Amino acid sequence: MLHSPAPAVAIDGLVMRYADKVAVDGLSLVVERATITAVLGPNGAGKTTTLETCEGYRKPQQGTVRVLGLDPVRDRKDLLPRIGVMLQGGGAWSGVRAMEMLDHVAALHAHPLDTGMLAERLGLGDCGRTPYRRLSGGQQQRLGLAMAVVGRPEIVFVDEPTAGMDPQARRTTWELLEELRGDGVTVVLTTHYMDEAERLADHIHIIDHGRLIASGTPLELTRGGAAATIRLVVTRPFPPGSPESLRAALGEGTEVTQLDELSLLVTGPADPSTLAKVSRWCEENDVLPESLTLGQRNLEDVFLRLTGRELAP
Numbered sequence: 001m002l003h004s005p006a007p008a009v010a011i012d013g014l015v016m017r018y019a020d021k022v023a024v025d026g027l028s029l030v031v032e033r034a035t036i037t038a039v040l041g042p043n044g045a046g047k048t049t050t051l052e053t054c055e056g057y058r059k060p061q062q063g064t065v066r067v068l069g070l071d072p073v074r075d076r077k078d079l080l081p082r083i084g085v086m087l088q089g090g091g092a093w094s095g096v097r098a099m100e101m102l103d104h105v106a107a108l109h110a111h112p113l114d115t116g117m118l119a120e121r122l123g124l125g126d127c128g129r130t131p132y133r134r135l136s137g138g139q140q141q142r143l144g145l146a147m148a149v150v151g152r153p154e155i156v157f158v159d160e161p162t163a164g165m166d167p168q169a170r171r172t173t174w175e176l177l178e179e180l181r182g183d184g185v186t187v188v189l190t191t192h193y194m195d196e197a198e199r200l201a202d203h204i205h206i207i208d209h210g211r212l213i214a215s216g217t218p219l220e221l222t223r224g225g226a227a228a229t230i231r232l233v234v235t236r237p238f239p240p241g242s243p244e245s246l247r248a249a250l251g252e253g254t255e256v257t258q259l260d261e262l263s264l265l266v267t268g269p270a271d272p273s274t275l276a277k278v279s280r281w282c283e284e285n286d287v288l289p290e291s292l293t294l295g296q297r298n299l300e301d302v303f304l305r306l307t308g309r310e311l312a313p
């Protein structure tokens with residue numbers, strides 16, 4: 001009987017603690033091969049710890065982690081040549097020149113990509129002789145990405161790949177990640193940027209407090225029939241209890257989340273009847289709207305609704 005290959009990543013009941021701080025709290029998720037999968041979550045959600053466990057840098061304290069069907073700690077030797085890792089801090093020595101570093105990493109692999117072409121592709125052609133510590137933040141990020149992919153890995157883990165990059169560099173990075181997927185490589189990335197996840201990812205796992213709180217394609221996560229948003233911004237702070245009272249006024253099928261003291265987000269049908277109810281509620285509560293904006297529900301709203309927090313970097 002033919003067996004289908006193991007998923008790129010299979011995490012089951014992972015628990016990771018630092019002293020008595022629980023960083024990952026019973027996380028289970030699967031990443032299918034040849035996808036771009038985004039792990040989204042606010043600061044401290046446990047994303048980096050989870051990735052480091054997949055990369056074999058940390059041993060699961062509870063639960064199991066499998067990457068390409070292998071145990072990242074026990075089978076490290078077999079797995080290492082098959083995975084690429086882009087670390088948040090870059091991972092290069094400060095005095096080494098950019099191209100020397102890339103060539104050094106390439107030499108560790110049996111069938112590396114052409115480093116000159118890869119550097120050119122990522123816009124690093126002009127800074128090949130620049131010492132690592134003199135590269136801009138965005139250049140260091142791109143070099144980190146080049147180092148992660150130069151060995152033609154089957155799966156690449158990229159932690160916030162475009163943090164600190166200008167828009168042009170972000171686009172180049174996205175194109176490279178899409179090309180890798182096209183070649184059958186699995187890309188697992190963490191990001192704070194909703195637009196990045198929405199634009200790039202085939203599948204998104206949202207984690208918060210070390211737990212999986214939602215999972216799906218960008219479309220699955222953002223759809224919800226006529227679900228849309230109304231953003232109500234007011235001139236004076238809302239009276240206490242406003243979200244609850246507005247929710248009661250709007251009735252079933254709507255969610256109200258307070259964004260800050262001057263703005264509320266209503267998720268639900270943004271139809272004339274809901275709008276009329278919002279303005280009637282304003283009148284009855286002596287609240288003067290500064291703006292009332294309609295929008296389609298996006299990932300940012302989904303995240304906000306699930307966690308009550310914005311996903312600010």
Ligand SMILES: Nc1ncnc2c1ncn2[C@@H]1O[C@H](COP(=O)(O)OP(=O)(O)OP(=O)(O)O)[C@@H](O)[C@H]1O
Binds near residue numbers: 023042049
């Ligand atoms: N080496 C460590 N020692 C102690 N606590 C740690 C350590 N590394 C992480 N933590 C804590 O564990 C929790 C999860 O951290 P982690 O870095 O995995 O989250 P994250 O989602 O990657 O955050 P960020 O988006 O800020 O990178 C946080 O509360 C963090 O403070």
